[in-house]
Amino acid sequence: MISLMLALQSVLAAGAARQQSVLRPAGPQADSAARLWWIAFWIAAAVYAITIGTLLWAAWRAHRRVRTGAQPPSSAERTMRRAVGGALGVTVAILLVFISYDIGAGRSLLAPSRSNYLTIHVTGHQWWWEVEYADTLPHDRVTTANEIHIPVGEPVRVELSAHDVIHSLWVPELAGKRDLVPGYHQAVWLQADTAGVYRGQCAEFCGLQHAHMALYVIADPPDRFQSWLASQRQPAPAPGDSVAARGLRVFLGAQCPLCHSIAGTPAYGNVGPDLTHLASRNTIAAGTLANTRGNLGGWITNPRSIKPGTTMPPSQLEPRDLQALLAYLETLK
Numbered sequence: 001m002i003s004l005m006l007a008l009q010s011v012l013a014a015g016a017a018r019q020q021s022v023l024r025p026a027g028p029q030a031d032s033a034a035r036l037w038w039i040a041f042w043i044a045a046a047v048y049a050i051t052i053g054t055l056l057w058a059a060w061r062a063h064r065r066v067r068t069g070a071q072p073p074s075s076a077e078r079t080m081r082r083a084v085g086g087a088l089g090v091t092v093a094i095l096l097v098f099i100s101y102d103i104g105a106g107r108s109l110l111a112p113s114r115s116n117y118l119t120i121h122v123t124g125h126q127w128w129w130e131v132e133y134a135d136t137l138p139h140d141r142v143t144t145a146n147e148i149h150i151p152v153g154e155p156v157r158v159e160l161s162a163h164d165v166i167h168s169l170w171v172p173e174l175a176g177k178r179d180l181v182p183g184y185h186q187a188v189w190l191q192a193d194t195a196g197v198y199r200g201q202c203a204e205f206c207g208l209q210h211a212h213m214a215l216y217v218i219a220d221p222p223d224r225f226q227s228w229l230a231s232q233r234q235p236a237p238a239p240g241d242s243v244a245a246r247g248l249r250v251f252l253g254a255q256c257p258l259c260h261s262i263a264g265t266p267a268y269g270n271v272g273p274d275l276t277h278l279a280s281r282n283t284i285a286a287g288t289l290a291n292t293r294g295n296l297g298g299w300i301t302n303p304r305s306i307k308p309g310t311t312m313p314p315s316q317l318e319p320r321d322l323q324a325l326l327a328y329l330e331t332l333k
């Protein structure tokens with residue numbers, strides 16, 4: 001019986017959405033949430049089957065009694081009272097099982113598996129995620145966007161805040177949802193036991209582009225994670241050729257530095273995502289587009305045709321300037 005249930009569970013999990021699913025937990029926090037879900041599922045399935053079975057049995061008995069004209073036995077009232085009392089007792093027992101399991105799962109979501117851990121700050125913006133890796137040395141702090149890199153097998157504390165309205169961070173394969181509320185600080189633990197890329201998204205309606213507020217958690221072996229962090233600490237390289245140099249001039253001369261920063265250049269805007277290592281990211285516009293030259297060109301030229309309502313304004317650039325800007329942005333590895 002148990003193996004049949006487990007087989008059905010794995011079929012359902014495999015059939016779940018390829019992109020992201022709570023039924024394929026990849027870390028201890030998501031694992032305890034998934035276990036709670038399966039227990040609730042199987043108990044509810046059993047209660048449903050017993051209720052429907054009892055209903056059909058009662059209907060069949062009543063039908064037979066009408067057909068044969070038989071009278072109910074004198075003990076029927078007592079039997080019924082006993083059955084209802086028994087069902088009430090079972091209901092209370094089931095609710096107690098749910099409550100104790102729920103408390104246990106809630107505790108495991110809040111407790112890290114060890115005392116030294118990495119801390120990351122995530123801030124929700126309309127409609128993107130700012131990600132900061134804290135460090136006691138200011139020049140070793142790393143700011144990126146829409147991608148959270150974590151070391152595999154280690155608990156990571158993600159401290160949450162919101163810049164404008166309420167958002168909610170949800171990476172189904174790694175942890176439950178946690179709201180980001182302006183003026184209020186919360187935290188969630190992320191831990192991935194398998195290396196991989198896990199899609200997450202905003203789970204609280206936050207305006208027009210709520211559905212286009214995705215992010216990716218990239219879990220790498222610890223040494224790979226450390227080399228990623230070391231490369232992110234570097235400022236942007238100086239332009240290597242005349243086209244890229246022109247691109248940087250276009251960037252600094254246009255409206256871009258008012259909102260974006262590129263470490264190592266005079267651009268220090270902090271309204272939009274930090275672009276120091278833009279080319280190292282897989283997507284742009286919070287998971288909306290693959291980070292390709294064509295998509296980036298379309299995004300810079302007219303972002304509001306891709307994400308209506310976004311605060312990023314359109315840019316009217318000469319074709320040569322746009323190509324030079326794209327060539328420069330591609331060097332920001």
Ligand code: CUA
Pocket residue numbers: 124125127166167168202203204205206207209210211213
């Ligand atoms: Cu941010 Cu929905």
